[in-house]
Amino acid sequence: MDAIALSVQSAYKTFGGSPARSFLSRPNGHFTPTIAVNRVSFDVRRGEIFGVLGPNGSGKSTLIRLLATLLVPDGGVISVFGHDVQKEPMAVQRLINRVSVEASFFKKLSPMENLLYGARLYGLTGHEARVKAEEILQRLGLQPRSFERPMEEMSRGMQQKVAIARALLSNPIVLLLDEPTTGLDPRSKREVQAFVRELRDTHDTTIVLTTHDMLEADELCDRIAIIHNGNVVALDTPANLKKQVSNNGHVPTLEEVFLKMTGEQLVKEDQAD
Ligand SMILES: Nc1ncnc2c1ncn2[C@@H]1O[C@H](COP(=O)(O)OP(=O)(O)O)[C@@H](O)[C@H]1O
Numbered sequence: 001m002d003a004i005a006l007s008v009q010s011a012y013k014t015f016g017g018s019p020a021r022s023f024l025s026r027p028n029g030h031f032t033p034t035i036a037v038n039r040v041s042f043d044v045r046r047g048e049i050f051g052v053l054g055p056n057g058s059g060k061s062t063l064i065r066l067l068a069t070l071l072v073p074d075g076g077v078i079s080v081f082g083h084d085v086q087k088e089p090m091a092v093q094r095l096i097n098r099v100s101v102e103a104s105f106f107k108k109l110s111p112m113e114n115l116l117y118g119a120r121l122y123g124l125t126g127h128e129a130r131v132k133a134e135e136i137l138q139r140l141g142l143q144p145r146s147f148e149r150p151m152e153e154m155s156r157g158m159q160q161k162v163a164i165a166r167a168l169l170s171n172p173i174v175l176l177l178d179e180p181t182t183g184l185d186p187r188s189k190r191e192v193q194a195f196v197r198e199l200r201d202t203h204d205t206t207i208v209l210t211t212h213d214m215l216e217a218d219e220l221c222d223r224i225a226i227i228h229n230g231n232v233v234a235l236d237t238p239a240n241l242k243k244q245v246s247n248n249g250h251v252p253t254l255e256e257v258f259l260k261m262t263g264e265q266l267v268k269e270d271q272a273d
């Protein structure tokens, strides 16, 4: 039951350490790389919703890109259902799909057109693609008359859901959602969260999502890795994380957990939604 979906061992990724990045060089000719992901280790179990919670710049997207084979680690071993991301990137790509924070789609095209375009990339043929796209759009709560409206006329929440829907066309066993609800209004946020939950419950999909929203992580995730400056500073279920820092029977919020673990606020004033 507890099969390991993702295994991350001592993953390490720096940026800007190569002489090619001369704009980062110091007068003495040395380069100071940014350590974006610093020897991070964790496992994600099959069927889990695993949260990576951390402030801006903490390394969340870099971690997601490493898992998605979009970046190559400088050190460590990452595998997806036993396939090493460096040795077998193609096998990993077949199992995984990613939705980035700025959901990308053709905004003049309708949800249906966007999905059909995506389907072609995944090798689905015309009829099969249309049936599947319709099924997914209905599950998203989209009225059939909206299937053909341009995406640009829709709410950000709906656009984000269409981006997730497109990723689902490839039947990913692992879905990576990089800040799926950042910048959404509260209602769209709840819709996307409900959709993520439904996905996990009905599709045996393993989901890794990043967020800087503590409430979201608390409500949605089975386990959470709190990441700060590229380091995992805590990893457990939301309940256990709170227990770790509880004090005199006071049950802390995840915000308080983060503050205690890092000495910093999770969301700084300037990045609050
Ligand atoms: N392509 C890149 N080139 C140089 N530095 C990068 C690049 N991507 C990320 N970084 C740096 O790595 C660190 C982690 O960034 P990121 O993974 O995007 O954090 P998060 O997603 O948590 O906001 C930051 O210091 C960021 O500036």
Ligand SMILES: [Mg+2]
Residues within 6 Å of the ligand: 060, 061, 062, 101, 178, 179
């Ligand atoms: Mg990011």
